[in-house]
Amino acid sequence: MASATFFNLSVHTQRRIDKAYLKLCESLPGHAHKRRKIDDGPTNSGRDASFTEQQPFGGGGFIIEDKPSLGGGDFIAEDPPVGGGGFIVDDSANAPDDVELDSSQLPRVPLDRIPQGLKLLDLPPDDAQALSVFEQAASGWDDDQPVESDEMEQKAVGLDDWRAVCGILLEPHDREYADSSEEESPKSRKNIQGKEDDGSDGYDEEHASDEDYVDESFSRQRRRRTTRQSAAMESSDGHEDEDEDMEVESNAGGARRLNKRQKETALQDFANFFPDASSEELPDKKIMISDIQRVAKLLKEKIKAEDIVEMLEAFSTSADKSVSLSDFEQMMLAAKLA
16 A cells, blocks of 8 residues: 555646556566567457457357357357456556556566656656665665665565655645646546536536645645644744643644753654764754664664655655654654653
């Protein structure tokens, strides 16, 4: 299951991420053979009438028993369902937009194809942090050694990790993509079709459905980030509470300020992510995906990319989903660790 970040993106951005993955799948060796294998099988398109259309038997004659024929006969037996051994990946331009991809039916993409996939999404192909996460995902999150160039083709990334990492990379640009896209979501398309069947005009419903879908997800994020930004400002304004043991509720969505003892506890734990940082540099540091990976290795914990993304997005107030000291303080309060 991909992270919540991916499913909070607009439909347009979700499709861009999935189509880029499909293009990478199409470029894999052996894909063309698998596709021909399926194209030679039975289809519902009716392109080969001799195999897909059964003609009525002529009058007269004897009755043929319903048993499979081992030799070639004049009657057409019902085609058996297509078995395993292949997957269908249509060209991205012609692929249905409302088809839900099944990660178990798609191949994993080798690491050496990831930069190509990032280019398809207009992302920098040499993003060290993103490539590091993909390497950890391909290694199964339990390999302490960096991936060498001759091992790139042997390690691969699945659809769920691809969605999780690309979702967090594209989220800051999601509104731009959503505003420039004229595609509607599958749900709104079905609603519009129902309205047209009733003889009513579906234009207003289509327009409203798209706006409701995009604005709802972004309004939640906007309210969440506004709440946390307000909490960050209040926790760094230098004003100390008269009662150090009292947690004061702020006016912005219930975010809490930390007292002196809680701030000291949070700072000590925050410093564990940056052992080489000085006390002056520490307040300006931010926890990134690579920092969590490094700490997880030290603790011998296995954490998937989508889990790391969800951990960061739950408390981050930054567009890049990094966690600042003030974000970390709120996380400590929520977990009752401070």
